[in-house]
Amino acid sequence: MTTAKRFEDLEVWQRAKELTSLIYRLSSSAAFARDFGLRDQMRRASVSVMSNIAEGFESQTQVLFIQFLGRAKGSAGELRAQLYIAFEQEYITGDEFRSAISLAELCSKQLARLILYLESQPNSRRMREEGVAYDV
Secondary structure (H helix, E strand, O other), X not given: OOOOOOHHXXXXXXXXXXXXXXXXXXXXXXXXXXXXHHHHHHHHHHHHHHHHHHXXXXXXXXXXXXXXXXXXXXXXXXXXHXXXXXXXXXXXOHHHHHHHHHHHHHHHHHHHHHHHHHHXXXXXXXXXXXXXXXXO
16 A cells, blocks of 8 residues: 555545535535535535544544544445435435445445554554654
8 A cells, every 4th residue: 555645645535525525516406405404414424524534644643543534434424324315305316316325435445445454554553744854
């Protein structure tokens, strides 16, 4: 696995960003936009996926990174459940539902694989920033 220097380099973060953009676009349609509770919860869940990946990457230890990835995976599952509601309320079409579910599942699978990879690297307990000097 290639070493990422920034969270933006992670493919899973890029997919999560794509998912968030899709959710914002879908939830802006007429009837959906008026369902403030569902709209806002779905937006928060999608933002949570990408934010937890970023926060975990920037955390001090690999253990924390894994915990944040687990939270991101949980938010991806929450979003999938909410997509069913949006579809059943006819806020989104079948094609939109399948596209969003597919992207959310891809994020979830990528997160699971990244977690497994990190757990298999017992000697990498600390996250490092290369080429950074801090003056105290």
